[in-house]
Amino acid sequence: MPLDRLDTNSYVIFVIVSHIRGQIGGPVAGAGPDARSEGSPVGGTWGMGSGSPASLVLEASGVSKAYGPLEALKAIDLTISRGEIVGLLGPNGAGKSTLISIVAGLLRPDVGTVTVNGIDPARDPVKAQRFVGFAPQSTGVYEPLTVEENLVFFGQLAGLRRRRLAERITDVCEALLLETLRPRKCEELSGGEKRRVHTAIALMARPQLLLLDEPTVGADIETRGALIDLVKLLADEGTAILYSTHYLPEVEALDASVVLLHAGRVIARGSVDDLIARHGVGMLELRFAGPAPTLDSTDLSVEYDGNALRLRTSAPAVAAAQVMNELGDHVDRLESLDVLRPSLDSVFLSLTGHRLRAPESEPDGAS
Ligand SMILES: Nc1ncnc2c1ncn2[C@@H]1O[C@H](COP(=O)(O)OP(=O)(O)OP(=O)(O)O)[C@@H](O)[C@H]1O
Numbered sequence: 001m002p003l004d005r006l007d008t009n010s011y012v013i014f015v016i017v018s019h020i021r022g023q024i025g026g027p028v029a030g031a032g033p034d035a036r037s038e039g040s041p042v043g044g045t046w047g048m049g050s051g052s053p054a055s056l057v058l059e060a061s062g063v064s065k066a067y068g069p070l071e072a073l074k075a076i077d078l079t080i081s082r083g084e085i086v087g088l089l090g091p092n093g094a095g096k097s098t099l100i101s102i103v104a105g106l107l108r109p110d111v112g113t114v115t116v117n118g119i120d121p122a123r124d125p126v127k128a129q130r131f132v133g134f135a136p137q138s139t140g141v142y143e144p145l146t147v148e149e150n151l152v153f154f155g156q157l158a159g160l161r162r163r164r165l166a167e168r169i170t171d172v173c174e175a176l177l178l179e180t181l182r183p184r185k186c187e188e189l190s191g192g193e194k195r196r197v198h199t200a201i202a203l204m205a206r207p208q209l210l211l212l213d214e215p216t217v218g219a220d221i222e223t224r225g226a227l228i229d230l231v232k233l234l235a236d237e238g239t240a241i242l243y244s245t246h247y248l249p250e251v252e253a254l255d256a257s258v259v260l261l262h263a264g265r266v267i268a269r270g271s272v273d274d275l276i277a278r279h280g281v282g283m284l285e286l287r288f289a290g291p292a293p294t295l296d297s298t299d300l301s302v303e304y305d306g307n308a309l310r311l312r313t314s315a316p317a318v319a320a321a322q323v324m325n326e327l328g329d330h331v332d333r334l335e336s337l338d339v340l341r342p343s344l345d346s347v348f349l350s351l352t353g354h355r356l357r358a359p360e361s362e363p364d365g366a367s
């Protein structure tokens with residue numbers, strides 16, 4: 001079974017067995033002794049200029065991966081420096097989890113190289129994963145154990161003992177609003193609560209590279225806020241973070257540098273402001289019950305996308321009035337009219353012709 005498709009219990013067992021065998025370091029908790037506090041190949045050089053070779057934590061170059069005939073990743077280049085947050089955005093199937101699994105050392109690229117602090121995770125997973133904390137998309141907690149027991153267990157696997165273990169548990173519980181849940185069995189928790197525990201596990205070892213694959217799926221607003229604050233704090237302390245999400249406001253709140261992934265390719269990279277300045281456009285979007293009608297007489301540029309039509313415009317109010325006049329009888333089928341200000345959503349739309357919207361609603365803890 002592919003590693004990234006294991007069910008929760010199998011996944012946890014995989015992690016445990018891998019640790020015991022020493023084949024895979026710490027796909028969940030980060031691993032080995034606390035790499036930052038106990039010294040590492042890059043210890044003591046935090047805060048160097050971003051992007052300088054010595055400050056790079058992750059370097060991926062020309063990474064491609066196919067599943068049979070399906071090319072999931074095509075020649076991806078990606079670097080992340082200390083203290084940098086990279087928001088990985090892309091629709092379902094874009095290749096986000098595949099890329100993250102390769103960086104975590106769970107999958108090998110077909111072509112290309114990946115290094116974490118100079119170490120190839122596919123060749124030397126134990127060493128590379130000493131630096132990595134990984135919260136995969138599928139929630140992996142040990143269900144029969146309490147929250148506290150999970151954190152102790154994975155903390156110990158990550159090499160933490162006694163006082164440091166206890167302190168770290170207190171820290172992650174405080175940061176992810178888990179204090180009152182510590183004595184509760186994970187099998188009793190809601191999906192969103194389990195996901196918080198799952199993320200806490202990835203943070204136990206204070207990794208130098210933190211991989212969070214859709215960490216806020218099913219989380220409520222308070223939890224999202226707490227996680228965003230924590231991720232920013234960790235970045236301020238020097239952690240390099242790769243954070244995949246469908247929620248654009250999170251990327252904006254994180255002040256992340258953005259990588260837009262589409263059908264296995266990086267289609268744009270830059271700060272939110274850069275991308276919006278380069279590619280963002282104002283639009284008016286109309287959605288209909290059934291296929292969007294054709295507008296013949298408007299002089300505005302119109303794009304048709306199934307039941308939606310969009311007009312590029314810098315004056316949406318004027319365009320709205322004009323287009324309503326032109327709709328004639330079709331106005332009865334109009335379901336919504338949205339003004340899209342230049343934003344990451346409109347950047348994605350102008351580059352791909354499709355909107356990148358967060359799911360309207362997600363089941364609690366969906367994974
Ligand atoms: N183990 C696998 N075997 C076959 N195909 C796979 C496997 N894992 C992923 N894929 C395919 O590879 C492509 C990329 O999948 P991936 O899970 O990386 O996308 P994603 O961007 O994480 O999507 P989502 O937003 O839905 O999580 C998809 O078309 C998916 O169906």
Ligand SMILES: [Mg+2]
Pocket residue numbers: 096097098137213
């Ligand atoms: Mg995914």
